Amino acid sequence: EDQVTQSPEALRLQEGESSSLNCSYTVSGLRGLFWYRQDPGKGPEFLFTLYSAGEEKEKERLKATLTKKESFLHITAPKPEDSATYLCAVLRNDGNQFYFGTGTSLTVIP
Amino acid sequence: NAGVTQTPKFRVLKTGQSMTLLCAQDMNHEYMYWYRQDPGMGLRLIHYSVGEGTTAKGEVPDGYNVSRLKKQNFLLGLESAAPSQTSVYFCASSRPAGLATRETQYFGPGTRLLVL
Numbered sequence: 001e002d003q004v005t006q007s008p009e010a011l012r013l014q015e016g017e018s019s020s021l022n023c024s025y026t027v028s029g030l031r032g033l034f035w036y037r038q039d040p041g042k043g044p045e046f047l048f049t050l051y052s053a054g055e056e057k058e059k060e061r062l063k064a065t066l067t068k069k070e071s072f073l074h075i076t077a078p079k080p081e082d083s084a085t086y087l088c089a090v091l092r093n094d095g096n097q098f099y100f101g102t103g104t105s106l107t108v109i110p
Numbered sequence: 111n112a113g114v115t116q117t118p119k120f121r122v123l124k125t126g127q128s129m130t131l132l133c134a135q136d137m138n139h140e141y142m143y144w145y146r147q148d149p150g151m152g153l154r155l156i157h158y159s160v161g162e163g164t165t166a167k168g169e170v171p172d173g174y175n176v177s178r179l180k181k182q183n184f185l186l187g188l189e190s191a192a193p194s195q196t197s198v199y200f201c202a203s204s205r206p207a208g209l210a211t212r213e214t215q216y217f218g219p220g221t222r223l224l225v226l
Contacts, residue, residue, distance in 0.1 A: 004152075043202075044215075089153075096166070100153040100154075102150060103152060
């Protein structure tokens with residue numbers, strides 16, 4: 001059964017304190033892994049897509065990496081405006097359905 | 111471009127009532143999706159469509175129906191609402207098949223539904 005597990009469920013960081021969020025997955029034939037940011041009361045906002053192990057993508061203070069079993073979202077020197085829930089999702093080679101994790105709620109304290 | 115829009119933003123229903131949620135996108139996307147989001151459960155796919163006139167079941171389709179009569183619109187119907195359908199509903203769309211970024215989904219702002 002395809003599964004996507006995110007950890008930790010919640011993370012509190014001081015401003016400037018770097019950390020990583022984890023997304024582990026079990027899926028047969030990964031087409032792509034996706035990271036989204038979701039602010040309270042809003043829809044998810046696309047951040048990155050990763051297609052193959054070893055691939056990395058960066059955007060401002062965020063960097064996403066991918067291995068054969070997991071992905072990390074590294075946050076460097078976070079700011080309070082980075083506070084949000086971060087979601088990951090996987091798409092199989094043979095399907096059109098995305099499977100989402102339950103997310104990591106990040107709070108950055110000034 | 112408005113992107114993906116959803117109507118209504120919030121609705122309260124009584125058990126047994128029916129309603130339709132409307133999703134519209136102006137990006138000429140082929141693929142459209144309906145999800146529900148519940149605390150601790152993440153986003154779960156209800157139904158999706160890979161083109162005008164097509165629909166398919168997702169992970170949690172029971173109690174819902176959909177229609178894609180026009181490419182830009184995707185409707186989600188609840189024929190007889192139940193308290194278990196209290197949730198936040200998100201619509202998403204993605205680009206035409208065949209492009210490298212086909213799978214990137216763009217989400218609407220959500221519809222909050224409370225069934226009493």
